[in-house]
Amino acid sequence: xxxxxxxxxxxxxxxxxxxxxxxxxxxxxxxxxxxxxxxxxxxxxxxxxxxxxxxxxxxxxxxxxxxxxxxxxxxxxxxxxxxxxxxxxxxxxxxxxxxxxxxxxxxxxxxxxxxxxxxxxxxxxxxxxxxxxxxxxxxxxxxxxxxxxxxxxxxxxxxxxxxxxxxxxxxxxxxxxxxxxxxxxxxxxxxxxxxxxxxxxxxxxxxxxxxxxxxxxxxxxxxxxxxxxxxxxxxxxxxxxxxxxxxxxxxxxxxxxxxxxxxxxxxxxxxxxxxxxxxxxxxxxxxxxxxxxxxxxxxxxxxxxxxxxxxxxxxxxxxxxxxxxxxxxxxxxxxxxxxxxxxxxxxxxxxxxxxxxxxxxxxxxxxxxxxxxxxxxxxxxxxxxxxxxxxxxxxxxxxxxxxxxxxxxxxxxxxxxxxxxxxxxxxxxxxxxxxxxxxxxxxxxxxxxxxxxxxxxxxxxxxxxxxxxxxxxxxxxxxxxxxxxxxxxxxxxxxxxxxxxxxxxxxxxxxxxxxxxxxxxxxxxxxxxxxxxxxxxxxxxxxxxxxxxxxxxxxxxxxxxxxxxxxxxxxxxxxxxxxxxxxxxxxxxxxxxxxxxxxxxxxxxxxxxxxxxxxxxxxxxxxxxxxxxxx
Amino acid sequence: xxxxxxxxxxxxxxxxxxxxxxxxxxxxxxxxxxxxxxxxxxxxxxxxxxxxxxxxxxxxxxxxxxxxxxxxxxxxxxxxxxxxxxxxxxxxxxxxxxxxxxxxxxx
Numbered sequence: 001x002x003x004x005x006x007x008x009x010x011x012x013x014x015x016x017x018x019x020x021x022x023x024x025x026x027x028x029x030x031x032x033x034x035x036x037x038x039x040x041x042x043x044x045x046x047x048x049x050x051x052x053x054x055x056x057x058x059x060x061x062x063x064x065x066x067x068x069x070x071x072x073x074x075x076x077x078x079x080x081x082x083x084x085x086x087x088x089x090x091x092x093x094x095x096x097x098x099x100x101x102x103x104x105x106x107x108x109x110x111x112x113x114x115x116x117x118x119x120x121x122x123x124x125x126x127x128x129x130x131x132x133x134x135x136x137x138x139x140x141x142x143x144x145x146x147x148x149x150x151x152x153x154x155x156x157x158x159x160x161x162x163x164x165x166x167x168x169x170x171x172x173x174x175x176x177x178x179x180x181x182x183x184x185x186x187x188x189x190x191x192x193x194x195x196x197x198x199x200x201x202x203x204x205x206x207x208x209x210x211x212x213x214x215x216x217x218x219x220x221x222x223x224x225x226x227x228x229x230x231x232x233x234x235x236x237x238x239x240x241x242x243x244x245x246x247x248x249x250x251x252x253x254x255x256x257x258x259x260x261x262x263x264x265x266x267x268x269x270x271x272x273x274x275x276x277x278x279x280x281x282x283x284x285x286x287x288x289x290x291x292x293x294x295x296x297x298x299x300x301x302x303x304x305x306x307x308x309x310x311x312x313x314x315x316x317x318x319x320x321x322x323x324x325x326x327x328x329x330x331x332x333x334x335x336x337x338x339x340x341x342x343x344x345x346x347x348x349x350x351x352x353x354x355x356x357x358x359x360x361x362x363x364x365x366x367x368x369x370x371x372x373x374x375x376x377x378x379x380x381x382x383x384x385x386x387x388x389x390x391x392x393x394x395x396x397x398x399x400x401x402x403x404x405x406x407x408x409x410x411x412x413x414x415x416x417x418x419x420x421x422x423x424x425x426x427x428x429x430x431x432x433x434x435x436x437x438x439x440x441x442x443x444x445x446x447x448x449x450x451x452x453x454x455x456x457x458x459x460x461x462x463x464x465x466x467x468x469x470x471x472x473x474x475x476x477x478x479x480x481x482x483x484x485x486x487x488x489x490x491x492x493x494x495x496x497x498x499x500x501x502x503x504x505x506x507x508x509x510x511x512x513x514x515x516x517x518x519x520x521x522x523x524x525x526x527x528x529x530x531x532x533x534x535x536x537x538x539x540x541x542x543x544x545x546x547x548x549x550x551x552x553x554x555x556x557x558x559x560x561x562x563x564x565x566x567x568x569x570x571x572x573x574x575x576x577x578x579x580x581x582x583x584x585x586x587x588x589x590x591x592x593x594x595x596x597x598x599x600x601x602x603x604x605x606x607x608x609x610x611x612x613x614x615x616x617x618x619x620x621x622x623x624x625x626x627x628x629x630x631x
Numbered sequence: 632x633x634x635x636x637x638x639x640x641x642x643x644x645x646x647x648x649x650x651x652x653x654x655x656x657x658x659x660x661x662x663x664x665x666x667x668x669x670x671x672x673x674x675x676x677x678x679x680x681x682x683x684x685x686x687x688x689x690x691x692x693x694x695x696x697x698x699x700x701x702x703x704x705x706x707x708x709x710x711x712x713x714x715x716x717x718x719x720x721x722x723x724x725x726x727x728x729x730x731x732x733x734x735x736x737x738x
Binding site: 004005006007008009 | 644647657658671672673674675676677718719720721
């Protein structure tokens, strides 16, 4: 029998009560929600039976529309209709404003860290808008499954960095979803095909969506998927096949290609839809006949064979294969080493795409699962495991740290504690010691990244451990532990071994950056800018002080006879003061000590000057000097 | 007649009771549900009811009602680790047939 946990009085679960969990594919173009029902992963339809929710949000003063309704608004109210919002997740205003084509949104100029867009309901961030896409998916799932969700697995592109992942988590939290885990999209697709049951292998995930193309190379080791290379084209997708076909239609229409520019938005949409319908018809048939009506007349009618369409599609497919070749090169493997090729995205239904990709990798591609659903289904399977609906031996750990985590050590170098691609959860510890005699505190600076020097990595957090007993340098033993739980939350703790003094920090949430953190980081960059200025001033003052010391030392050595018994001790005291100030951190004190030494040395210096002058003048008459000066 | 805890199970329950900060013992019982007739109840007991039957194992009180005792008499609760999961398991001599997962049973 299964193991039981003690419940609160009256709350023992009915047997077979499942903890409801879903997988969500939060896509650039469309989003889906899926769940495991009776052991099978299924996508959940909305009230009218649609599975795909267009990732479009229209914000009006009195309501927020999501999906098809919002999409329909994009022509009328582009400024407040947010499509492809995923591209903005975790990005700064600078990144967003450089995007091409330019976005039709109005950005809040006062918020450079987190771009916020103008809406009739106030400024909204990409996180808030993404939350609006997640909300109806959550409602849909709870209605279909008949209960409250314990959590969700949300998929993200493999190339998403921590800021983008954190933005996705924040969006889920705003939508009232507990994120069980973020899962890489290609990993989700591989899971849907059950590829995790193999012991090892190399897998390529070819994801040709509506507007983007991604290729990911995964390595499977002991049930853990590691993304070893990604590539793609953010400006290439299934829509480009429609555009190519639309252009082809216009060339042959009675209106001619030139008319293409003159079409209204509505006519453009009709043209695209006709092209899309032809493309879809050619998926199942070798030939299709259609006609194009524009402005009340039939401007084209005819038949198109699959071969003709293939000729149009080939240049586009060629571009995806170039990206595949690059990803393989990055991964350092040959196409023939790939064991499975998973096809994701609606455009991979095009037979020519399957043909060319199969030929490229030299094997049949996996197409049994609906390429629109495969990512959501894989996420649902993972959610089911994480919600505790499967026993531990079926449990698969999938998450790895995307970047190394470490500590700053002397000289601004990074000591890596948890290397990248370590599977989660994980805990690693290392011992550190003090640098100076009598040091009673250690400052810990947690950084993320692959570079050797701190300034090239991302700063995650700082904290300090105080109360270390004064000892000679190197005698204290401070054990620093990095721990990341299955949710990606990093806890760093430091403990001094003799006294047991303990200090810790949680980098929250996850080891990534929340939006506030991004802002904080920007602010801290300013703070450090002033630190840097101080440090520079201090260094300069020290150099100046050292120079004064050297000067006075050499003067005292060469003209010791000019020193009176009165000013010798004063001078030595002032010299000692400066020597001490240079060792300290106080720039002002160094300046003052320099000035003090100069004042103290003034009589001595004057005597030296007089002596030098009289030496120069000795043996010359006043007339001689006057003649020299007139020259 | 008795329902017992193994020593490990008793330590586990005591630990959880103290962490919870209240409770007089562990309530076990059965309820009618599930695919195979009956299922177990395993809860903290905050009070004893007049009809309760109280046993004690290693200092931990195990409480049940007459219906529970009927189905659970002779049972021992053990602490078991299965993979990553740690939990309590009923070793119930009265069970004639259980569903595949053991969450419900018939006597």
